[in-house]
Amino acid sequence: MTHLESLESQSIYILREAYREFKELVMLWSIGKDSTVLLWLARKAFFGHVPLPLLHIDTHYKVPEMISYRNKLALEWGLDLLVGENHAAICAGQTFPDGAVDRITCCRHLKSEALKHTLSGSWPHRRLDHGSGIFKEDTQRISYTGVIVGVRADEEGSRSKERYFSPRDRQNDWNVDDQPPELWNYYNTDFAPGTHLRIHPLLDWTELDIWEYIEKESIPIIPLYFANAENKRYRSLGCYPCTKTVDSNARSVREIINELKSGKFAKVAERAGRAQDQEDGGGLETLRREGYM
């Protein structure tokens, strides 16, 4: 069994475990390469189906191509797509750089808060109607107990402390110091009332693994990752005010792999283009404790 096959096998196992154990299960889809690989793995785990809803948190600052790619794939693959947002903060302009808030606060408003309240069912969200192809306000509000997320341990420090099944308490807090053990292939799938679990099927994957798997499986990936006419591409996708492109002439998956293996990015951290990470020494850690993915 090759390295990619064993990663795939473990991720499929975790997805099936989550599906079996959680009735209120949702998968986050950021449209980026990692969560799209996760989506592909779900189709493998469930024999061509994605029998659980996908949630996208729309900050309204996403690179526009992301939204059109999202909608196209959702219709093509018959995905049950939910979209949530922090409507109040967007309307009040409590955002960066337009409003009087810094990057971390903007992330907190548009991502952490929106996510928290959509997952608990306390804020409204929209659902893709496959008949008409448009999003409609969803009357069904669920408090999700299992949330599948495509984070990887190699992304940055705090993520390397995650479990595959990681408990979050009532306040959405992550108690890093006191996580239950995971033994062999047994995970913590039980949860006290009012709490929920984050599930991380991609924890052991690296950025390079993701690209090699995309190549192996021919997974349709959003073209923003490929260099444009000005030789710029995104290495990591997010909101346009805080995500910079990198200089690159990698125009295909193969060229990206070469660039990561031996080229200019062999030793540059993936999230180097994400401004919010650098804000206060542990910006992302602060955000993650509050529920950021």
Add this chain to the structure above:
Amino acid sequence: MEKESLKVVIVGHVDHGKSTILGRLLADTGSLPEGKLAQVQESCRRNARPFEYAFLLDALKNEQSQGITIDTARCFFKTAKRRYIMMDAPGHIEFLKNMVTGAATADAALLVIDAHEGIQENSKRHGYLLAMLGVPQVAVVINKFDLSGYDRFVYEQIVKEYSAFLQRLGVKASCYIPASGRHGENIVELSRNTPWYSGPTVLSQLETFTKRGSSEKKPFRMPVQDIYKFTAQGDERRIVAGTIAGGSIAVGDSVVFLPSGKESVVKTFEGFPASPESRVSAPCPLGVTLSTQIYVRPGEIMCRKDEASFPQVADRLHVNLFWLGRAPMVKRKRYKLKIGQARIPVELVELRSVIDATELGTPQNKEQLDRHDIAECVLETTRPIAFDLLKDCEASGRFVLVDEFQIAGGGVILGAVSEGRSALQERIRKREVSWEGGLVSAPERVLRNRHRGKFVLLTGVDLPRIRELARQFERKLFTLHLNAYYLAPASLSQPEQLTNDELFEREEQLAHLGSTARILTDAGLIVVTPLSGLDEHEIAKLRLLNTPYELLTVSLDEELLSGGAADLLLSPKWDIEEMLAAMMAILNRQNVIPDYCI
């Protein structure tokens, strides 16, 4: 081409320098991403602290302030040979659960001992756990050797003492490396300060380790993870899914599911986007369809009928386990056992010996298992489970115990226990001995009622159907002036223990139902209960609970409960009147109701 990757865990007593060795390994092999090093150096500069290699791993802020690794931080590096996933497990006793998390899936371990401080409590405890977790290869790194002046005598003392300890566990270390993480001695480059040492460096030892052995040659096992039928998506396939834990299988193979013993033949392999070829082997994920419609539950183990080796089936298990729960493990309390894909309520019935992990073998007369205890004991499950010995299959030979929503212990099964009564049998025996009757005897009741009491259980796949039939049956008996009572499981009180676990609820429900039926049949009633999805083990349990009265089982679905297992199998072609007549007839044949009722 992708390279193989090796998972290595670093363990040892707190402050013996695990993170430093790991940080040094990353730096000296040129494996650090530029962003990471700059970030940590910047943070040191800002806090006016000298840079240390350990900081590279202690990625979280609060961790650096406490100075101990709290969790299993993963990091990755590559050599020309392969990739490494390095797990830095915490050495502090409070975080033993994190250490086992890191070590459980590792291909190899580096166990770090401080040359200056010598072998400490956790040096031994971690050694014991590595043996129990089944980590196949261990190298001992004797660190901080600079502080011992690179003294050969210190090295030899530690090697002698620790190898004697490991030998008692049946473990042999691959090597003992005298090293200094801080100065990078014998980590990547051989040290000039230890000319008497001719063994490998930490890095060259890592390169020598091998991957965990393949389980392809072992007997075929696939613990059933789930059964899918995506009817809503217009997919009629009924797919039995799981991950192959050992051996191989082909389309057309006859299979048997344990513990139920149900048999079928593999009709197809399923997969997306394409189905796998005709033979697949461990450790692949797999989905199969079967040639016959049989009712299999998640948790059963699919085996090949043509192989001589089958899992054992038992409900009393002799095990070795370690306990990590905050609350002690006590007798007469229900825990959840996870083994293979089975999840089942379990209780501790006998503590044979508790081992103090540091002294190894000091027997203590204990009645419970405290945090960090390691013990040999007997567990009893509420129904028989299928399991293997480790040598045949690891996935169905190891288990974890869940307490208060968290994994609180783990262990290995040593075998089945056949002697002695089960805890349930013992409870029923005590109940019957102390049962207090009134002045009216059972024969008097039969005379008055003109029929006997009986507990009639109706089962099938379709609950609304069996419910309707049970209601009609009660009505029919009542019309004939027979004392019948429709007892629905839903009418029984909810379980006291807070749980959102269907498994526990089902067990509680059965226990409650059986005890209630015991009283009602004693009162001379014909109790009619619909219960969907009933199997043979559950029937045996209800029969035991209803002792000394008898059970009559009626099945509506042959694939769920066959004619052999149920007292009466109703034909799906019959209408309701024919079904009721068949049920009346069998009650009459069993002398429960008189002839004139027929």
